Structures are given as C-alpha cells and as structure tokens.
Amino acid sequence: MKDPKRYLITSALPYANGPLHLGHIAGAYLPADIYVRYLKLKGKDVVYICGSDEHGVPITLRARKEGVTPQDVVDKYHGMIKSAFDEFGIAFDIYHRTSDPVHHHTASEFFKTMHNKDEFIEKEEEQFFDEQEQQFLADRYIVGTCPKCGFEEAYGDQCEKCGTSLSPKELINPKSKLSGNVPILKTTKHWYLDLERYQGEWLEKWIDSHKSDWKSNVYGQCKSWLKAGLQPRAVTRDLDWGVPVPVKDADGKVLYVWFDAPIGYISATKAWAKEKGKNWKDYWQSEDSRLIHFIGKDNIVFHCLIFPSMLKAHGDYILPYNVPANEFLNLEGDKLSTSRNWAVWIHEYLQDFPDKQDVLRYTICANSPEQKDNDFTWKDFQTRNNSELVAIFGNFVNRTLVLTHKYYDGKVPERGDLNDFDKKTLDEIIVIKGNLEKSIENFRFREAVKIAMDLARLGNKFLADTEPWKLIKTDEDRVKTIMNISIQITAALSIIMEPFLPFTTEKLRSLLNIEKLDWELAGKYDLILAGHSINKASLLFDKIEDEEIEKQVQKLLDSKKANEMENHKAEPAKDNCTYDEFMKMDIRVGTILEAEQVPKTDKLLKLKIDTGIDQRTVVSGIAVDHKPEDIIGKQVSVLVNLEPRKIRGIESQGMILMAKDASGKLNFVIPDVKTNDGSGIK
Ligand SMILES: [Zn+2]
Structure with a gap:
C-alpha cells in the first residue's frame, strides 16, 4: 500500500x-x-x-x-x-x-451534528431514581445481589465476583449507593446510537475487509461482537459530571x-x-x-x-x-489487579529505579502480549538486564569505546581495505535494518526488539572473532580497521535502538559525541568519520543484583497481603450455644515443651505440652506458619478435654486454639502476660 x-x-x-x-x-x-x-x-x-x-x-x-x-x-x-x-x-x-x-x-x-442528521434513536425508559437525593442512578450507583452467584455487592453493570455483565434491573434487592435507600423506577429520555442499523448497512462489511491486515485477535473479537448482533447503545445518561447534552429537554444529562x-x-x-x-x-x-x-x-x-x-x-x-x-500482561503468573493492588506502579518503579526506564521498556517489549496474554516477572526483568542489556549491548559498546581510547586516545582511526568478513559484517546492518522495518510496520514489536538486539550481537561477535586486543601487538593497521568498523556499528546502534531504548541511545550519542541520526543512515559505512573524537567510556547499563529483585517481589507480596487484610470480612456468627454447653469445654493455659515435624507431612507438628495437669502430646496443623524451634517455651491455649484421636498414628490429646487471619496464617491465642500453666480459660 x-x-x-x-x-x-x-x-x-x-x-x-x-x-x-x-x-x-x-x-x-x-x-x-x-x-x-x-x-x-x-x-x-x-x-x-x-x-x-x-x-x-x-x-x-x-x-x-x-x-x-x-x-x-x-x-x-x-x-x-x-x-x-x-x-x-x-x-x-x-x-x-x-x-x-x-x-x-x-x-x-459532534453530538449536535449527529443529532441534526437524525442519527440517534430517542427512547423513553424507566430507570432507577433515588428520591432522597433527587437523582437518577447510573449503573455504578446501584448495588444489589448478583442473580448469577449471589454476591451481595454486585454493581448495576457488572458483578465483580463472577464477572457477569448485568443491567441494574437484574439485581436482586437493588440499593442506591448514595443514600442506601431502595430506589424507585422513573421514566427518563435518552439518545441511542443505532449500531444495529450500521452493522447491516456497512460496519460488518468494513470489518470483513480488514480480515487479512488487522491482527487476528482484534478481527476475531470484532467478529464475535458482530455475530452476537450489535444493539442500540445509549449515548447519554443522567449524571452531573461530564459534557452536558447540547439539545433541548436534556437538563441533568451528560x-x-x-x-x-x-x-x-x-x-x-x-x-x-x-x-x-x-x-x-x-x-x-x-x-x-x-x-x-x-x-x-x-x-x-x-x-x-x-x-x-x-x-x-x-x-x-x-x-x-x-x-x-x-492482549493483557500478567504479573508473576497472576492477573494484574488494581483493586487487589497486584501491580507494578510506574511512579513507584521510577522511584525505585530512577535511571532504568529502558530496562523496563526492554523487558515489557520483549514480553509484549501481542497475540495472547503474557507474563512479567521480576526474575525475567533481571535476566533481560544482566544477560542481554549489560552482557551484549552494554558490553560491546563499552569494549569499543575503551579500546578506541586505549589505542587511539579517543580519535576514530582511519580504516584500511575491508576484507570479506568486514564487508559481510557491515552489510548485515542493512539486513537487520530491513527486517526491523518489516516487524515494526506490521506491529510485531517483540520480534522487532529481538532483531534490534541482533545488531549488538553482531558487534560482539565481530570483536570476539577479530580479537583486536591480541592483534595490537602484531598488526596495528588491521586493528585500526577493526576499531573503525566497531565504531560504525556502535553509531548504527544509536539509531536502531532509539525507538526501544531512547534514554540509552541519548547517552550513547553523548558518548560518541554525535547528534541524532536519521533512520536511513543506519548501515552506511561512514556514519562517523576518521579523526572524530569520542568521549570517555562509561557503562550504559548496570548489573541488577538479586537483593533488588527480592525486594520488589517482597513488596508485591506485602501489598497483596495488606490488601487481603483490609478487605477481610469476618464470617457470619454461628448458631447460639447454651452456657452449659460452653462450660463443658475445659480450656487451659499450657506451655510447649517440645515440638517436632510429623514425618512425611507439611502441616503437622507433634507437640509436648505442660497443661498444669499433666504433660501430654498434641498434634497440631500449624507447621506452615511456625517452625518447631521458634515455639518451644511458648504459652498457648489448649482444649484439654477434647476426645483423644489418632492422627498419623500419633494419639493427640487435645487441641491448641489458633486465630486464622485473612491471609490464612494461624496465630496463637495466648494470655497477654505470663500465666500459670493449668489456669482455666473462660
Ligand atoms: Zn455474580
């Protein structure tokens, strides 16, 4: 085209x-x-x-x-x-x-033009209205019980628990989010976009015409909407925040x-x-x-x-x-979620890694969810940085600059005759550039960033194969040619990498002491002329250590946990029991004397407890949260008259009382000061 x-x-x-x-x-x-x-x-x-x-x-x-x-x-x-x-x-x-x-x-x-052309359908409809607030209720202003799953806080447009799309009238026991009152139904007028008509007239044909040039995930989703049949869709609503509807009889509508x-x-x-x-x-x-x-x-x-x-x-x-x-990018194997705070927030990333924008840009691009959902992990972020940006791109540039300074005082040396390997290497830049254009123009950015990295690989291979650091002792002229070519590859990198790594290429240009170059120049033999002075080498990328990565993973887990704790809802109360029923339970303060893991289990500890009455064995399912060595000497609450039962061949003579928090962790229920073993708990 x-x-x-x-x-x-x-x-x-x-x-x-x-x-x-x-x-x-x-x-x-x-x-x-x-x-x-x-x-x-x-x-x-x-x-x-x-x-x-x-x-x-x-x-x-x-x-x-x-x-x-x-x-x-x-x-x-x-x-x-x-x-x-x-x-x-x-x-x-x-x-x-x-x-x-x-x-x-x-x-x-825009609305007025469409209105004047009679493009809208006008419809009167009953909608929920909050009498106390004197306001129609937009779908998110209504909550009620989901008819599909019974979740009691479903919104008027969607149940967040089961994901079902809803309309406000489908909710059981609808309530206004503004006043908490039961809303009434009241008639209101709205304007609708006639998507059904457009589908028949031209829209479906137009989508079909893009079958081969649009991405298959995009085309496929369009077709499935069309197959279900488009419906007229309301263009206006009753609300006081937005662009007011610019026609008569539309007060309070946007x-x-x-x-x-x-x-x-x-x-x-x-x-x-x-x-x-x-x-x-x-x-x-x-x-x-x-x-x-x-x-x-x-x-x-x-x-x-x-x-x-x-x-x-x-x-x-x-x-x-x-x-x-x-498609969507997931995080550490789980869907990104704002409400669950399972996310890497960009402003926080920029605080934690203030000069590493390009590392994240590179990692995201290399994992771009182009055809299907994909995953971001901090480990991969570290590997991409250390094994690719540092070890390939950064390493090639650094070696080139350091050697140019060492041998030629930072002045680009004159080039002698090119041998076949030199020509092949330089011509490969043109091939890479061509492939890159094809990928970017077809919106295949994952593939593109990989191809761009191939140019740095090419440079590394050129240095590794020609070994100027060895040749310098025997063939100085040849080294001049090698370094000149390496400088040309470095300059080409400053162009090719620019769309992906703009911060790095800016730094690279300042190291090379050059201005921004046009795309078409990549692959030219003399991007930088002999005699040009380059600046002193400094590293383009730093290694990222394990501790930094562990910190980020821990931060995610912490915020997820904090979120669970915050949103925790206590279970409903059980049926009443009588005073006598309660008094039948004999609960005492005891001390853990010994603790060991029950073999071949993950959860069970075998405990020896001083109950004040006797010393006895209790098997308790707390091993996930408590290590044996940490709990010896700890006071606990023990139900001592629970009928003994065999667990994994061990007779357990009682039960330790534990409080389970929102994350599922089991915490000991203990007296707030040291209390004699055997004291009754009532
Ligand atoms: Zn539901």
Whole structure:
C-alpha cells in the first residue's frame, strides 16, 4: 500500500482515577511510542495523541467517598499520570484532558451534528431514581445481589465476583449507593446510537475487509461482537459530571463517557494543532492521512466498532487504518489487579529505579502480549538486564569505546581495505535494518526488539572473532580497521535502538559525541568519520543484583497481603450455644515443651505440652506458619478435654486454639502476660 502523507497515532486515554501500572504501558503506550519514534526517525509527518479521560461514574464516586469534587480527583490523577508518562519516555506530541473546554466544545458539536442528521434513536425508559437525593442512578450507583452467584455487592453493570455483565434491573434487592435507600423506577429520555442499523448497512462489511491486515485477535473479537448482533447503545445518561447534552429537554444529562472519550483524540489534536500552527483537519479529515489506534483488548469494541460508527455517522472523518490492540500482561503468573493492588506502579518503579526506564521498556517489549496474554516477572526483568542489556549491548559498546581510547586516545582511526568478513559484517546492518522495518510496520514489536538486539550481537561477535586486543601487538593497521568498523556499528546502534531504548541511545550519542541520526543512515559505512573524537567510556547499563529483585517481589507480596487484610470480612456468627454447653469445654493455659515435624507431612507438628495437669502430646496443623524451634517455651491455649484421636498414628490429646487471619496464617491465642500453666480459660 502507498505510504500516506501523514500519520495520526493515538493511545487509549487513561482513566484519571488512579495511577498507571505495567499493564497499561504494555497494552497501549509502549508499542505506540516505539512506532511513533520509528516514524519520526524516518522523517514522517506524524502526530501522537493522548490525554486523560476525566468523566464517568467511578470518578464521581471516588470524589464523594473522599469528600472532594470530581475536578479535584481528575486534577490529581491527570498530573500524576502525565508526569509518569514523561519520565518513562512516552513521547506524546500532546497529553490533553477531557475536562478541557476545547474538548467539551468538540464533543458537544459532534453530538449536535449527529443529532441534526437524525442519527440517534430517542427512547423513553424507566430507570432507577433515588428520591432522597433527587437523582437518577447510573449503573455504578446501584448495588444489589448478583442473580448469577449471589454476591451481595454486585454493581448495576457488572458483578465483580463472577464477572457477569448485568443491567441494574437484574439485581436482586437493588440499593442506591448514595443514600442506601431502595430506589424507585422513573421514566427518563435518552439518545441511542443505532449500531444495529450500521452493522447491516456497512460496519460488518468494513470489518470483513480488514480480515487479512488487522491482527487476528482484534478481527476475531470484532467478529464475535458482530455475530452476537450489535444493539442500540445509549449515548447519554443522567449524571452531573461530564459534557452536558447540547439539545433541548436534556437538563441533568451528560454524554456517556464511552461517547465523549474517543472524541478526546480529536480535541487533543485541535489543541496541538493550534499550538503548532497546523491544521487539525489535515490529520482527521483527509484521505491521505493514516489513523492508527493503540489500545488494550478491553477497548477493541469501542475502537473497532463504536468509534468508527460515530465517525462515519458524523460524516467528515476518516476511519482507522489499523487498531493493533494487545492482549493483557500478567504479573508473576497472576492477573494484574488494581483493586487487589497486584501491580507494578510506574511512579513507584521510577522511584525505585530512577535511571532504568529502558530496562523496563526492554523487558515489557520483549514480553509484549501481542497475540495472547503474557507474563512479567521480576526474575525475567533481571535476566533481560544482566544477560542481554549489560552482557551484549552494554558490553560491546563499552569494549569499543575503551579500546578506541586505549589505542587511539579517543580519535576514530582511519580504516584500511575491508576484507570479506568486514564487508559481510557491515552489510548485515542493512539486513537487520530491513527486517526491523518489516516487524515494526506490521506491529510485531517483540520480534522487532529481538532483531534490534541482533545488531549488538553482531558487534560482539565481530570483536570476539577479530580479537583486536591480541592483534595490537602484531598488526596495528588491521586493528585500526577493526576499531573503525566497531565504531560504525556502535553509531548504527544509536539509531536502531532509539525507538526501544531512547534514554540509552541519548547517552550513547553523548558518548560518541554525535547528534541524532536519521533512520536511513543506519548501515552506511561512514556514519562517523576518521579523526572524530569520542568521549570517555562509561557503562550504559548496570548489573541488577538479586537483593533488588527480592525486594520488589517482597513488596508485591506485602501489598497483596495488606490488601487481603483490609478487605477481610469476618464470617457470619454461628448458631447460639447454651452456657452449659460452653462450660463443658475445659480450656487451659499450657506451655510447649517440645515440638517436632510429623514425618512425611507439611502441616503437622507433634507437640509436648505442660497443661498444669499433666504433660501430654498434641498434634497440631500449624507447621506452615511456625517452625518447631521458634515455639518451644511458648504459652498457648489448649482444649484439654477434647476426645483423644489418632492422627498419623500419633494419639493427640487435645487441641491448641489458633486465630486464622485473612491471609490464612494461624496465630496463637495466648494470655497477654505470663500465666500459670493449668489456669482455666473462660
Ligand atoms: Zn455474580
């Protein structure tokens, strides 16, 4: 296909309701950033658009919970997200926000145009209404019992326990989240996008036309939505936070966040164009522009079916050329979860590893979940750093710079005649560059970063095969040629690696004492001329030690545990028992005298206990949490008149009382000061 005149690249607008984590970066931002950096190195006309999505119910709910305004919430997270992107090197041309007046105006006009063209269906419907708060209840404002699994805190749109999509009316015992009252049903009017009609008229045909050029995971998901049949979808809702519906009889109604958010790409482009003296319409309304959306798989339906329907219905806009959505990145074998705090937060990563943006960029890209979900582990992060970035890329560059200083005082030596091996090596750069272009242009970034690393491998192999440190004693002229070639490979690396590792290539350019070079120059024999002075070598990457990795893994486990403790709900009380029934139990203070693991078991300890009455054996299932040597001498509570029973061939004469916490850990129930063995517990 012919190259377009311009590229319009978007990454999904992050929701301004919390910080960024690893999964966000892997899904929609890093691949787009690599793609955009590549296009810019090639000298293309490209604008890269993003911004915060600042409307919607989770934001109003959070504001209410924290006793602040929705604007306070979005200001806080917009700032936090924007600076995390900046520091991580995601180089948007603009990072805008949907609470900006430019956006309100743009979204409003978009709705009005569609309304004037009669694209919407108007429908009156009964919806839940909170009489005390005098407010219609958006789906997340209603909780009730899930009809599928019985979970009592299911939302009006989804049960978070079993994952079922719901509508508010399906909930059993619905309650308003605002007042806690039972809501009434009241009639309200809304505008709907007629997706069913678009499917029949053109949408399905358009999706089919992308069967071979869109990623199979993206095309497949679109087809399954279409197969189920698209339904009209409400564009408006009753809420007081968002873009007001700009027609008569729409008081207290705003545009649904899924409708206004993607229009955010357009308003951000407008704001950027104004600043740069460009015409935003060239990018959005001209057939020689190419629109590409980078997103995660949860956004496929919006970017492949719904937003294109809006653009087409409006009439003035181009449709996306491609939507290379990624699947999900998991963390240490478990799904990333904000609510369970199972995540690597980017702002925390940047604090812990302030100069290692590229190590994370490299690891995420090498594990990019392009066709299926993939896993990030800290161990892999360490290996990628130590065995690839340090040992291959860093090592080659360092040897080249150090030797150039050692032999030639930092001046690039003159090259003599090239032998076949030299030519083959230099020509291999062109092959690598070509393969890399193919991978990036087809959105295969995992493959691309591996190919880029092959250039560093090529350099390492060249030095290992030619051994200039040995030759220097016998053939000085040959060493000049070898070092000159090594310098050319290093310069090519500063170009080839730029899309993936922008911080490192910046450092590399300053070591080489060169400006940023165009993509097309990679593979040229004389990127750096003889006589050019390079700067003193310093390491591009440092080794990451085991302790740093263990610290990160422990941090994850700690936060997961803290989260479990916080969300722990006590079990409901058991049926009553009588006083006499309780008094039948003889519970005493005792001391552990001996403790040993029961052979061939993980959980059982054999304990010898002084109960004050006697010394007896008790088998207890506490070995997972307590080591025998740690508990000898400890006072415990023992039920002494439990009928003896045989466990693994050992007669157990009683039971130790333990408290089980939310993480499942068993803690001893003991008197708060030392108490005589045999004292009764009542
Ligand atoms: Zn459920």
